Amino acid sequence: MSVSVQSADFDVSVEIEKLTRGNASIGAIATFVGKVRGDAGGQALASMSLEHYAGMTERELERIEAEAVARFKLSASCIIHRIGTLLPGENIVLVIACAPHRHDALSACDFLMDYLKTEAPFWKKETTDDGNGSWVDARSSDDTARARWSKGGT
Amino acid sequence: MTGIAQSRDITLRYFAWVREKVGHSEERVSIPADIATVADLVAWLQARGDGYAHAFAKPSAIRAAIDQKHVQSSALIHGAREIGFFPPVTGG
Structure with missing residues (x-):
């Protein structure tokens, strides 16, 4: 389990290798990478800046990760989220979840x-x-997506 | 109650557009003793100046954290060391 908030970029294959090396219980690895899109409401995006609540962010990510590890019996996991100024096409976030099976x-x-x-x-x-x-508005569809997990859905 | 003797010093932190409208990211304030909840604190902050009035004009648009944990506006602030105010989060 690991969590990192950093300005530096990440390398997905390096992170997978770090998580899985020597762990023969892992049969499935799922990754998600979020990137900066080149448009903002129909206009060309020059850059995106990411602000965070230092201290609280790490604590929240660790809590969320611990919940996922317990709920899905993960063998290993990591969350990396970048901060600072990012350009279109750059990576923002990486999530890796390793388990015995794919579901x-x-x-x-x-x-x-x-x-x-x-x-x-x-x-x-x-x-x-x-x-x-302009600050990005929170989307209600994200709240809806989040809410489905509290109904016991997997 | 004058609140002088019972007022509490708390660190307030502001993020994203709340920070921009207030005009700074952090401050140490002495909060009157009759301020019990996060909602009370928001109402008190609204009266601190134009920037605050602007930032906290619509309390339902603001989220809060006490000692770096998410809370509802009805949460009691008693014993808090740090209270953060920010818009709904947009990471990921």
């Missing part, structure tokens, strides 16, 4: 992202090509 790995990956998007204290600000900056 748990895939569900855990989905669960981790739904919780991260609604509970981890990060905020995105988009700057468009014309120099205007």
Whole structure:
């Protein structure tokens, strides 16, 4: 289990190798990578900046990860989230879930992202090509996605 | 109650557009003793100046954390060391 909030980029294959090396119980690895899109509401995006609540963020990510490990009996997992200024095409977030079988790995990956998007204290600000900056609004569809896990769904 | 003797010093932290509207990211404030909940604190902050009035104009748009844990606006602030205010989160 590991959590990292960092400005540096990550390498998915390096992270998978770190999690799985020497662990023969792992039969399935699910990964999710979130990236910066090149458009913001129909306008070209120049950059995106990510702010977070240092201290609280790490605590929330660790709590969310521990919940996923317990719920889906994960063999290993990691969450990496970048902060600072990012350009279109750059990586934002990486979630890896390792389990003996694929359903748990895939569900855990989905669960981790739904919780991260609604509970981890990060905020995105988009700057468009014309120099205007605006904070990204939270989406109710993320709350809906998060809510399905509390009905006992897997 | 004057609140002088019972007022409490708490660190307030602001993030994203709440921070921009308030005009700073962190401050140490002395909170009157009759402020019991997060909602009370928001109402008190609204009266601290134009930036605060603007930032906290719509309390339902603001989320809060006490000592770095998410709370509802009805949460009691008694014993809090740090209270953070921010918009709904948008990471991932």
